[in-house]
Amino acid sequence: MRVRRLIAVWTAKIVSTVCRLSGRQGVTLAGRIALKIDPRILADLSSMVREKIFVVCGTNGKTTTNNLLCSAIESEGKKLVCNHTGSNMLSGVTAAFVLAAGDNGKLDADYACIEIDEASTLRIFPHFKPDYMVLTNLFRDQLDRYGEIDITMDILDRAMKMAPEMTVIVNGDDALSAYLAMKSGNPYKTYGISEQVFKEQSSEQNGHEIREGRFCKNCGARLEYEFYHYSQIGTYHCPNCEFARPKIDFDASHIDMSNGLKFEVEGRQMEADYRGFYNIYNILAAYSAARTAGLALADFDDVLKKFNPQNGRMEQFVIDGTQVVLNLAKNPAGFNQNISAVMEDEKPKDIIIVINDNAQDGTDISWLWDVDFDRFAQESIRSITVSGIRCQDMRLRMKYVDIPSELIADVRSAIEARIKDGCGNLYVLVNYTALFSTRNILVGMQR
Amino acid sequence: MKITIGHLYPDLLNLYGDRGNIQCMRKRCEWRGIEAEVREYQLTDSIDFSNLDIVLLGGGSDREQMLVCEKLKTIQKDFRDYVEAGGVVIAVCGGYQLLGHYYDTDDGRIEGLSLVDLYTEQGSPRLISNIVIENELFEQPIVGFENHGGRTYIGDNRPLGKVKFGYGNNGKDGAEGILYKNVVGTYLHGPLLPKNPGVCDYLIRNALERKYGKSELAPLDDSQELEANQYIVGRFC
Numbered sequence: 001m002r003v004r005r006l007i008a009v010w011t012a013k014i015v016s017t018v019c020r021l022s023g024r025q026g027v028t029l030a031g032r033i034a035l036k037i038d039p040r041i042l043a044d045l046s047s048m049v050r051e052k053i054f055v056v057c058g059t060n061g062k063t064t065t066n067n068l069l070c071s072a073i074e075s076e077g078k079k080l081v082c083n084h085t086g087s088n089m090l091s092g093v094t095a096a097f098v099l100a101a102g103d104n105g106k107l108d109a110d111y112a113c114i115e116i117d118e119a120s121t122l123r124i125f126p127h128f129k130p131d132y133m134v135l136t137n138l139f140r141d142q143l144d145r146y147g148e149i150d151i152t153m154d155i156l157d158r159a160m161k162m163a164p165e166m167t168v169i170v171n172g173d174d175a176l177s178a179y180l181a182m183k184s185g186n187p188y189k190t191y192g193i194s195e196q197v198f199k200e201q202s203s204e205q206n207g208h209e210i211r212e213g214r215f216c217k218n219c220g221a222r223l224e225y226e227f228y229h230y231s232q233i234g235t236y237h238c239p240n241c242e243f244a245r246p247k248i249d250f251d252a253s254h255i256d257m258s259n260g261l262k263f264e265v266e267g268r269q270m271e272a273d274y275r276g277f278y279n280i281y282n283i284l285a286a287y288s289a290a291r292t293a294g295l296a297l298a299d300f301d302d303v304l305k306k307f308n309p310q311n312g313r314m315e316q317f318v319i320d321g322t323q324v325v326l327n328l329a330k331n332p333a334g335f336n337q338n339i340s341a342v343m344e345d346e347k348p349k350d351i352i353i354v355i356n357d358n359a360q361d362g363t364d365i366s367w368l369w370d371v372d373f374d375r376f377a378q379e380s381i382r383s384i385t386v387s388g389i390r391c392q393d394m395r396l397r398m399k400y401v402d403i404p405s406e407l408i409a410d411v412r413s414a415i416e417a418r419i420k421d422g423c424g425n426l427y428v429l430v431n432y433t434a435l436f437s438t439r440n441i442l443v444g445m446q447r
Numbered sequence: 448m449k450i451t452i453g454h455l456y457p458d459l460l461n462l463y464g465d466r467g468n469i470q471c472m473r474k475r476c477e478w479r480g481i482e483a484e485v486r487e488y489q490l491t492d493s494i495d496f497s498n499l500d501i502v503l504l505g506g507g508s509d510r511e512q513m514l515v516c517e518k519l520k521t522i523q524k525d526f527r528d529y530v531e532a533g534g535v536v537i538a539v540c541g542g543y544q545l546l547g548h549y550y551d552t553d554d555g556r557i558e559g560l561s562l563v564d565l566y567t568e569q570g571s572p573r574l575i576s577n578i579v580i581e582n583e584l585f586e587q588p589i590v591g592f593e594n595h596g597g598r599t600y601i602g603d604n605r606p607l608g609k610v611k612f613g614y615g616n617n618g619k620d621g622a623e624g625i626l627y628k629n630v631v632g633t634y635l636h637g638p639l640l641p642k643n644p645g646v647c648d649y650l651i652r653n654a655l656e657r658k659y660g661k662s663e664l665a666p667l668d669d670s671q672e673l674e675a676n677q678y679i680v681g682r683f684c
Contacts, residue, residue, distance in 0.1 A: 140462070148462070148508040214458050220514060222458075222490075363577065364592045366637050369467030392675035396641050399671055400470050 005044060006105040008037035012098045025436060027087045031095030042090075045097040046128035048107040049081065052293055053128060056115040057156065058136030058177065060334045061282045062088065064313050065136060066115040068286035071307055075299045078110040086311060088117040090124055118152050121159035129163040134289045136281065138176040139212055139231060139333035140367065149212055153180060160184040169289045171281060172246045173233045175223060176213040182246060183218075191250040191288040193280065194235065196227045197257075218243040230277065230340070231333040250288040252280055257344065266291070272304050274314050276341035278334075312435045314341070319445045322419045322426050326442055330361065330431045332370035339375050342427050348380050350422040352414050353405075354388035354434040361432045365390050374401040382423050387414040388434050412441050419445075449482035450500040450654050457487050457505065459515050460542055463594070465505035467638030468537065471647050472501065479665045481655075490518050496529040500654040506540025506636060509552055509596075516557050519545060523560050530562045535654045536630040539639060543624070543632035544597050552596075563627045564604060567597040570617075574598075578613025578635060579684050580623045582606075585645040590679040591635030599634075601625050607633050612683040629653045642679070644672045 012030040019026020034041050046053060056066040063086040070082045083096035093114055101107045116124055135156070140149055157180060160168065170181040172190035181188040211232040216223055221240035228234035237244035252270075256262040260273040261280055270283060283304065290297055297303075308315070317324040327342075329335040342349070357363045376384060376398075384405040386394040391409050398405040408414035411434065418426050430438050452472055457465070469485055476483035488494050496502075507515065519526075530536060536546075544550045547565035550557040559566075575594045582589065589608050598617035606616070607624025615623035616634070624633035631650065633639060640647040648664055655662035 150508045150510050215511075215514065364463070364575075364594060364637075366464030366467070366592060369464035369470070369638050369641075370461075392671070392678050393642070396671055396675050397467075400467070400474050400641060402474075 002105065004038040005041055008034040008041050009098055009101050009105050010103070011037060012095065016095070016099055025085065025087075027085055027095045027099075028089070028091045031087070031091035031093070031098060034098045035091065035094050042094045042097060042124075042127040045101055045107045046112065049109050049112045051078070051110045052131040053112040054114065054132045054134065054289055054293070055121075055130040056113070056134040056136070056285075057118050057121065058134070058171070059118075059139040059141045059331060060337075061136040061278060061285065062086070062115040063311060064279065064282040065134060065285045066113050067311075068282060068303070068307055069134070069289055070113045071303045072286055072290045072297055072300060073111050073113065073295065075303045076295055076297070079108060080111040080113055081107065081109045082113045083115060084311075086115065088115045089120040093120070093124055118156055122155060122162070125159055125162045130166050132289055132293060133160070133163075133166050133168050134285050135168055135170045135177045135181060136285055137171050137174045137233065137333070139331055140370070141331040141362070149176070153217075156180055157184065160186050167292060169285065169292055171233070171285065172248050173229060173235065175232060175236050175245070176217065178246055179217045179243065189249045189288060189292045190246050191252075191281075191284045192245070192248040193229060193252045193255065193284075194248055195253055195255065197229060197255045197277065198227075216241060216243050230337060233281075250284060250291065252284050255280065268300070270304060271301070272307070274308075275344050276314060276337060278337040278341075279314075312430065312439050315439070317442045317446045319442070320419055322422060322424050324415075324419075324426045324428060324442060326428045326430065326435075326439060328432065328435050329429050332367050335371040335429070338429055339372065342429075343375065343378065343380075345425070346380060347425050348382050348423045349425040349427055350383045350385070350418045351376065351381060352385045352387055352418060352426065352428045353394055354411055354414075354428065354430040354438055355386070355390040355394045356388045356431055356433045357390050358433040365393055368393060368397045371397075373397060373403065377401065377403055383418070385414050385418060387411050388430075411438055415441060415445070448480075448655065448659060449484065450476060450651065450658065451484045451486060451498055452501045452503060453494065453496075453499040454485055454487045455494075455502060455504050455542075456490060456515055456518070458489060459511040460505040460507040462506040462508065463540060463592075463636035464638040465503065465539060465636070468503060468505075468539065468640045471638070471640035471644075472651060475644065475647050475667065476651060478667055481651075490515070494522055494525065496525050496534065499529070499534065500658055501535045501537065501650055502526075502529070504536065504538040504542030504545060506542055508541075509554070509557070512541045512545065512550070512557055516545065516559070519560050520558070526560055527562055530628060530630055533629050533653075533657050535650055535657065536562075536632075537639075537650055538630070538632045539636055540595060540634055543634060544599065546625075546630065546632050547599065550597055563625060563630060563632065565599055565601045565625060565632075567599045569596050570598040571596070574614040574618050576613040577679060577683055578615070578623065579611040579680055580608030580613075580615065580635070581611055582608040585643070585649070587643070587645055587673065587676050588680050588684070589635065589639075589643045589646060590676050591633075591637035591639050591642070593634040593636070595634050607631060629657070642672060642676045644669045
C-alpha cells in the first residue's frame with residue numbers, strides 16, 4: 001500500500017509540473033491519475049491531518065472564503081492543506097492533498113481547508129469526514145448540471161447525514177442554507193448581518209431581482225421578510241410554522257462601505273480595502289469557521305489587510321496606465337453583486353463582459369436574463385464590450401435593456417481595444433472558464 | 448394599440464430566464480409603438496382572463512409545480528375558456544407540462560390543466576442540450592436550450608417544430624413542443640423569444656388580431672437577433 005501511495009504521489013507531482021511548464025492547469029489531471037494508481041490515497045492522506053478538516057460549500061464565495069480561512073489559520077502558525085486554485089471536485093481535492101504530500105508519501109499538516117463543489121460532496125465524503133462545513137449560500141447556478149436548486153439541497157442534506165458529527169457553519173441570512181443546517185441534526189453555528197444595510201433599494205431591485213426559496217421549505221407558506229440584503233439573503237420568518245431565521249452566533253454590525261469595507265463582529269473591528277457587500281459575508285464566514293474551531297485569531301486584522309482576493313476575485317492589474325479589475329461572475333446572484341460592486345466606484349469606467357458556455361460554465365446561459373443588467377444604464381459607464389464564446393447572446397441581452405454594446409469575440413482583442421481607447425478604468429467581468437484564460441492575458445499584458 | 452401580458456406565478460415559475468421572454472415581448476411591442484403592460488399574478492391573486500391578451504406560464508422545479516398545481520385547479524375553467532376563445536398562451540418547460548392532463552413523477556402525479564391534449568411522464572436521465580427545431584411557419588430555425596426530466600407525448604397534435612438537434616418532447620418521436628389554437632407550449636428556454644424574434648412576433652400578432660381584428664407589425668432591425676440565432680444553428684447543425 002505504501003509503495004502505491006509513493007508512486008501515486010510522485011506521478012501526480014510530475015504530471016502537475018509538466019502541465020504547469022506547458023502553461024496548462026494540470027491539477028485535476030494529477031488528482032485523477034493519483035486516484036487511479038492508489039484509490040485509497042485521499043482517505044490515507046486526509047487521515048494524516050493532525051487537527052481539523054474544514055470544507056467550504058455553497059454557490060458563491062467558496063474560493064474567497066476558503067482562501068481567507070487558510071490565511072487566518074496560517075496566521076496562527078499552523079501548517080495546512082488547501083485547494084487554492086478552486087479545483088473543487090473529487091480529482092481536484094485529491095490533488096490538493098497529493099501535491100501537499102512530501103516525497104516520502106506523507107502529509108505534514110495541522111489543518112485542511114477544502115472547498116467542495118456541492119454535487120461532489122457525496123463522492124468526497126466516503127474518503128474523509130470533515131470536522132466542519134461552511135455553507136455560504138444557495139443560489140441558482142449551472143442548472144444544466146444540477147437540474148434544480150432542490151436537487152442541490154437534497155445532495156447537501158445527504159452529505160450532512162453522512163457526517164453527523166460535522167459542525168455546520170451556516171449563513172443564517174439565507175433561508176435555504178439555514179433550513180438545511182437546522183434540520184440536518186448536525187451541530188451548527190450561524191453567521192449573519194442583523195442590521196438593515198440598504199435602506200432604499202431601487203424598485204427594480206426590490207421588484208425583480210431573482211430570489212430563491214420564497215416559500216418555506218418546511219411548510220410551503222410564503223416567507224415574510226423584514227428586509228433583504230440582496231437576492232433572498234435577509235431577515236425572514238415563516239408566518240405559518242416555527243421556521244425563522246436562527247439566532248445569529250457571529251453577527252456583523254456597524255457596516256460601513258464608504259471606503260472599502262468596515263464592520264464589527266464580536267466587538268472587533270474588521271477592515272478590508274476591496275469592494276463588494278458580498279465580501280462581508282466571505283470574511284464573516286471564514287472568521288466564524290475559525291472561531292468555531294476554537295482559534296483565537298489574534299492577528300485577524302493583519303490577515304485581512306494583507307489578504308488580496310486573487311484568482312480573478314476583484315483582482316487588480318495596471319496595464320499601460322489603465323486600472324483593470326478582473327472579477328468572476330457565474331450566476332445571477334453573483335453577477336448582481338458584481339454590478340453593485342462596480343457601481344460603488346463612481347468614476348467613469350469601461351466594462352468588458354466575457355461569457356463562455358463550456359461544460360464547467362454550465363452550457364445553459366439562460367441565467368444571463370436573470371441578471372439586472374439595466375443597472376448599467378448610468379452616466380459613469382463609458383462603454384460596454386461583449387466577448388467570449390456567447391458574446392452574441394450577451395449583446396442581445398444588452399439590446400433588450402436598450403444599452404448598446406460593442407461585440408469583439410476575441411478576449412485579447414477586446415481588452416487591447418479598451419486599454420487603447422478607454423477611460424483608464426476598466427472592469428472585466430467573466431464567467432468560469434473565461435477566468436483562467438482572461439487572467440493569463442492580463443498577467444501577460446501587465447508584464 | 449395595447450396588449451396586456453399576464454405572467455402567472457413568477458415567484459414559483461421563473462427557472463430558466465423567463466424574464467427574458469417577458470422583456471422580449473414588451474420591447475418588441477414598445478419599439479413598434481404598441482403599449483405593453485405586464486401584470487404579475489401571485490398565488491393569492493385572482494385572475495380575470497378577459498383583461499389579458501397573452502399569458503405566460505414559465506418553468507419551475509417539480510416541487511414548485513406541485514404548489515402551483517393546487518392553485519391551477521381553481522382557475523382551470525376560466526383558463527380553458529380563454530384558450531378556446533383564441534387567447535394567446537406561451538408556456539415553457541414546467542408551464543408546458545402543466546398545460547396537459549398530468550405529469551407523472553416518482554413522487555406522484557401532478558395534475559395538469561387539461562387545456563391541451565398531452566401528458567408527461569418522468570424519465571431518466573434528464574434531457575439537457577442545446578436544441579434546434581424547424582417549422583415552416585417561421586423563417587428561421589427556432590433555437591434554445593432544453594433541460595427536462597419529463598417526456599411529453601402530444602398524440603396527433605401539431606408540434607411547434609421538428610427536432611434538428613437535441614431531444615424535443617420525449618427524445619423519441621422527433622417532435623418538439625405543441626401548437627394548439629393560439630397556444631404555444633415548448634421545452635425551449637434560453638430564453639425562447641429573444642433569439643427567435645419570429646416566434647415572439649407570432650405571439651404578438653395573434654394577440655393583436657384577436658383583440659383588434661387586424662395586425663400589421665412594422666419590421667424591426669433583427670440583425671443581432673438573427674446573428675445569435677444563426678450562431679447556434681451553425682454550431683450544432
